[in-house]
Amino acid sequence: MLELAVALENPKYAHNVGGVLRACSVYGASKLRWSGHRVVPDNMRRLPREERMKAYRNVDFAPCGLPWMIDTIVDNRLDWSIVAVELVPTAEQLPDFEHPTINTCYVFGPEDGSISRGLRTMCDRFVMIPTAACMNLSAAVNVTLYDRYCKRRHLGLEPIRPTSEYV
Numbered sequence: 001m002l003e004l005a006v007a008l009e010n011p012k013y014a015h016n017v018g019g020v021l022r023a024c025s026v027y028g029a030s031k032l033r034w035s036g037h038r039v040v041p042d043n044m045r046r047l048p049r050e051e052r053m054k055a056y057r058n059v060d061f062a063p064c065g066l067p068w069m070i071d072t073i074v075d076n077r078l079d080w081s082i083v084a085v086e087l088v089p090t091a092e093q094l095p096d097f098e099h100p101t102i103n104t105c106y107v108f109g110p111e112d113g114s115i116s117r118g119l120r121t122m123c124d125r126f127v128m129i130p131t132a133a134c135m136n137l138s139a140a141v142n143v144t145l146y147d148r149y150c151k152r153r154h155l156g157l158e159p160i161r162p163t164s165e166y167v
């Protein structure tokens with residue numbers, strides 16, 4: 001089965017990691033990793049209550065170091081595409097972006113910076129969301145995963161469930 005994962009570089013706020021955890025859960029990303037020491041297991045307890053609820057247990061989430069963050073997600077590098085979501089001049093624009101058809105890990109930078117050069121060298125592709133200014137980290141993750149879902153659904157790669165299943 002195709003795997004989907006999210007990696008955050010040195011996130012600053014636990015509430016953003018909580019929002020990303022929820023995005024991973026609802027869009028079917030099975031792994032979430034983040035680097036740095038600003039959101040650590042101790043203040044994980046301060047994630048918004050709903051992010052600690054049972055419904056989010058379908059996501060394997062953990063803090064870890066750099067550059068091992070990617071290694072804790074990717075088993076065989078050849079089976080994975082690593083996509084940096086960042087405002088860089090050479091990035092493809094999300095509306096035109098064709099999401100990889102193999103296992104994919106989307107990488108995001110911190111609230112007060114951007115993806116480091118070291119981590120960028122591990123990325124295969126770069127995509128930006130054409131917004132007037134930088135988005136909130138968790139919003140950027142949600143938009144990226146929703147875009148992937150919509151495009152895959154359009155290609156018949158995601159099941160179309162009746163609305164009644166969602167409410």
Ligand SMILES: C[S@@+](CC[C@H](N)C(=O)[O-])C[C@H]1O[C@@H](n2cnc3c(N)ncnc32)[C@H](O)[C@@H]1O
Nearest residue numbers: 085086087108109110113114128129134135140
């Ligand atoms: C809040 S932004 C970083 C802030 C920004 N570097 C600044 O200080 O102006 C956090 C992360 O969200 C992602 N992000 C936010 N808006 C984005 C956009 N429009 N396109 C691509 N990535 C975006 C990137 O991964 C970025 O590193």
